[in-house]
Amino acid sequence: xxxxxxxxxxxxxxxxxxxxxxxxxxxxxxxxxxxxxxxxxxxxxxxxxxxxxxxxxxxxxxxxxxxxxxxxxxxxxxxxxxxxxxxxxxxxxxxxxxxxxxxxxxxxxxxxxxxxxxxxxxxxxxxxxxxxxxxxxxxxxxxxxxxxxxxxxxxxxxxxxxxxxxxxxxxxxxxxxxxxxxxxxxxxxxxxxxxxxxxxxxxxxxxxxxxxxxxxxxxxxxxxxxxxxxxxxxxxxxxxxxxxxxxxxxxxxxxxxxxxxxxxxxxxxxxxxxxxxxxxxxxxxxxxxxxxxxxxxxxxxxxxxxxxxxxxxxxxxxxxxxxxxxxxxxxxxxxxxxxxxxx
Amino acid sequence: xxxxxxxxxxxxxxxxxxxxxxxxxxxxxxxxxxxxxxxxxxxxxxxxxxxxxxxxxxxxxxxxxxxxxxxxxxxxxxxxxxxxxxxxxxxxxxxxxxxxxxxxxxxxxxxxxxxxxxxxxxxxxxxxxxxxxxxxxxxxxxxxxxxxxxxxxxxxxxxxxxxxxxxxxxxxxxxxxxxxxxxxxxxxxxxxxxxxxxxxxxxxxxxxxxxxxxxxxxxxxxxxxxxxxxxxxxxxxxxxxxxxxxxxxxxxxxxxxxxxxxxxxxxxxxxxxxxxxxxxxxxxxxxxxxxxxxxxxxxxxxxxxxxxxxxxxxxxxxxxxxxxxxxxxxxxxxxxxxxxxxx
Numbered sequence: 001x002x003x004x005x006x007x008x009x010x011x012x013x014x015x016x017x018x019x020x021x022x023x024x025x026x027x028x029x030x031x032x033x034x035x036x037x038x039x040x041x042x043x044x045x046x047x048x049x050x051x052x053x054x055x056x057x058x059x060x061x062x063x064x065x066x067x068x069x070x071x072x073x074x075x076x077x078x079x080x081x082x083x084x085x086x087x088x089x090x091x092x093x094x095x096x097x098x099x100x101x102x103x104x105x106x107x108x109x110x111x112x113x114x115x116x117x118x119x120x121x122x123x124x125x126x127x128x129x130x131x132x133x134x135x136x137x138x139x140x141x142x143x144x145x146x147x148x149x150x151x152x153x154x155x156x157x158x159x160x161x162x163x164x165x166x167x168x169x170x171x172x173x174x175x176x177x178x179x180x181x182x183x184x185x186x187x188x189x190x191x192x193x194x195x196x197x198x199x200x201x202x203x204x205x206x207x208x209x210x211x212x213x214x215x216x217x218x219x220x221x222x223x224x225x226x227x228x229x230x231x232x233x234x235x236x237x238x239x240x241x242x243x244x245x246x247x248x249x250x251x252x253x254x255x256x257x258x259x260x261x262x263x264x265x266x267x268x269x270x271x272x273x274x275x276x277x278x279x280x281x282x283x284x285x286x287x288x289x290x291x292x293x294x295x296x297x298x299x300x301x302x303x304x305x306x307x308x309x310x311x312x313x314x315x316x317x318x319x320x321x322x323x324x325x326x327x328x329x330x331x332x333x334x335x336x337x338x339x340x341x342x343x
Numbered sequence: 344x345x346x347x348x349x350x351x352x353x354x355x356x357x358x359x360x361x362x363x364x365x366x367x368x369x370x371x372x373x374x375x376x377x378x379x380x381x382x383x384x385x386x387x388x389x390x391x392x393x394x395x396x397x398x399x400x401x402x403x404x405x406x407x408x409x410x411x412x413x414x415x416x417x418x419x420x421x422x423x424x425x426x427x428x429x430x431x432x433x434x435x436x437x438x439x440x441x442x443x444x445x446x447x448x449x450x451x452x453x454x455x456x457x458x459x460x461x462x463x464x465x466x467x468x469x470x471x472x473x474x475x476x477x478x479x480x481x482x483x484x485x486x487x488x489x490x491x492x493x494x495x496x497x498x499x500x501x502x503x504x505x506x507x508x509x510x511x512x513x514x515x516x517x518x519x520x521x522x523x524x525x526x527x528x529x530x531x532x533x534x535x536x537x538x539x540x541x542x543x544x545x546x547x548x549x550x551x552x553x554x555x556x557x558x559x560x561x562x563x564x565x566x567x568x569x570x571x572x573x574x575x576x577x578x579x580x581x582x583x584x585x586x587x588x589x590x591x592x593x594x595x596x597x598x599x600x601x602x603x604x605x606x607x608x609x610x611x612x613x614x615x616x617x618x619x620x621x622x623x624x625x626x627x628x629x630x631x632x633x634x635x636x637x638x639x640x641x642x643x644x645x646x647x648x649x650x651x652x653x654x655x656x657x658x659x660x661x662x663x664x665x666x667x668x669x670x671x672x673x674x675x676x677x678x679x680x681x682x683x684x685x686x
Contacts, residue, residue, distance in 0.1 A: 153602045154668060173516055174535035185602035186619045192517035192535030194565060195556035195601050195665035202669065213538035222537060222565035258538055259496045259528035276529045322538035325497060326545065 174213025201227030517556025
């Protein structure tokens with residue numbers, strides 16, 4: 001057993017990916033923690049009030065460690081009115097969208113969530129989309145909270161270690177959902193785990209965890225040999241009976257092949273990997289013109305909500321990793337974790 | 344030792360990637376074969392006459408098995424005159440380019456190369472960009488030649504097995520150089536090896552070999568656990584003293600990070616992974632408008648030749664995989680293969 005597992009009293013080197021958007025509730029995350037792996041609440045799209053309720057529920061369902069994932073707000077450019085107007089016209093139901101959040105509101109939300117993590121003594125906190133402010137890092141560390149950063153390149157991993165992260169999740173290009181990249185690159189910020197793990201493991205001294213395309217014990221073992229001390233698994237948890245993924249979404253996950261996904265910024269303004277659907281096909285030429293995150297997300301929210309209610313997979317975000325073709329269908333958290341860890 | 348290695352009398356489960364464009368000569372390929380791995384001649388851009396000379400030289404330098412890689416010609420659309428004219432204007436030195444090859448000339452070239460492989464009893468033949476005609480498969484098999492197909496998805500792997508390939512190289516998204524994809528997909532045809540190997544290994548019964556981003560023993564072991572019976576390694580061989588990579592190219596390989604590469608069709612008309620340089624930056628907006636392969640390749644050839652002579656890395660094709668950041672600099676074939684295979 002490695003040091004990071006001891007620190008969090010884990011018996012399995014597995015983190016359940018913090019998948020935002022209502023897919024993961026305390027029921028699933030607690031089931032993960034109760035198996036000796038690390039369950040994760042995804043606070044990204046939750047209000048601080050809802051996050052507080054989830055933390056309380058989580059602590060009722062498990063006495064084991066779990067983490068809360070928090071999105072780090074970013075500086076963003078103000079989009080020009082014409083682009084905003086065009087998207088408002090082109091995105092179905094965009095007229096029902098809420099007002100765009102201000103950057104200062106995003107930071108207010110961030111700090112409220114950090115305060116909840118401190119108040120409830122949550123054992124671990126992970127960050128996506130960047131590096132949190134030094135002050136937050138300092139407060140969390142003082143409280144004994146284990147800090148987990150998300151890197152998509154060796155350079156991001158080095159920076160996260162320098163700024164105080166205790167563990168670094170390496171997100172490979174295979175991963176479903178949003179890319180966590182935060183440093184500019186001259187080429188692609190999506191590196192396959194076969195290349196990313198050894199390069200990042202050589203560059204930092206904290207433990208690295210492999211995320212992306214890991215769906216059974218083969219991936220867990222391969223990640224280990226590449227230099228990872230554990231794995232983070234996402235898409236396969238969506239097929240578990242404890243997940244909140246809709247039947248429509250599950251059906252798409254079941255039928256999709258690995259070549260059916262691509263990165264798109266059309267839903268949120270940030271690149272994320274999902275199964276290609278009608279909305280992505282229709283708007284493909286507009287990929288380069290999306291509004292910055294989270295503005296595009298705000299405008300597509302009503303469309304996604306209506307699509308979910310209408311069981312219309314053509315206008316939902318169908319996040320999935322490249323191992324989507326090897327999901328074996330219904331299982332539960334216990335079975336999945338046993339499969340991942342069998343030797 | 345596995346069956347495919349026995350069939351080719353190999354002692355190392357390693358194939359040297361057939362990197363076209365004058366990077367690999369018989370000297371390097373024979374050094375690989377003499378170490379018990381599979382050396383490869385890349386016939387893609389060679390005339391049949393030059394290939395014949397290389398095969399003869401190869402057989403003088405090694406008595407061990409080697410392969411010849413052949414590009415499978417494709418049906419292509421005739422580009423409109425305006426697009427051709429624009430590229431002729433925009434590509435430096437394009438006025439010095441040869442005439443576009445006809446499809447029937449490409450097939451003539453293909454069949455002449457197959458005949459050489461038969462005449463000289465070459466032990467293995469690999470194909471890129473698709474499936475060769477049944478007649479060629481039949482002739483090669485009758486001659487006892489081991490057939491190696493290149494797949495970028497489980498579906499391509501299945502098709503290659505059905506059509507008679509004895510071994511399938513799985514090209515992960517990490518790989519440098521040209522993508523071997525030949526089936527249309529709804530999403531991305533670039534899948535990371537962490538996802539590709541187990542899905543393809545489950546889908547076929549012939550041995551699969553992992554290619555892309557494998558640069559040391561960690562990758563070899565990981566590929567093995569994912570279900571591959573061997574690895575194909577490319578970029579690291581370019582740094583060996585036996586390779587024909589220029590000093591300018593080697594310097595770029597040495598300095599590049601994994602995030603410095605991206606896929607581009609700007610050099611040849613087909614997507615290939617290389618280090619982002621001046622030409623790729625300047626023409627990025629034109630990615631979708633390149634001429635079909637090999638026409639774009641014909642037009643950029645004089646530019647690349649002039650750039651090589653002028654040591655101008657801004658206009659050369661700097662093919663590299665995503666593990667380019669972990670190349671340790673000068674070595675030789677013997678040292679590299681020993682490093683890959685040390686347990």
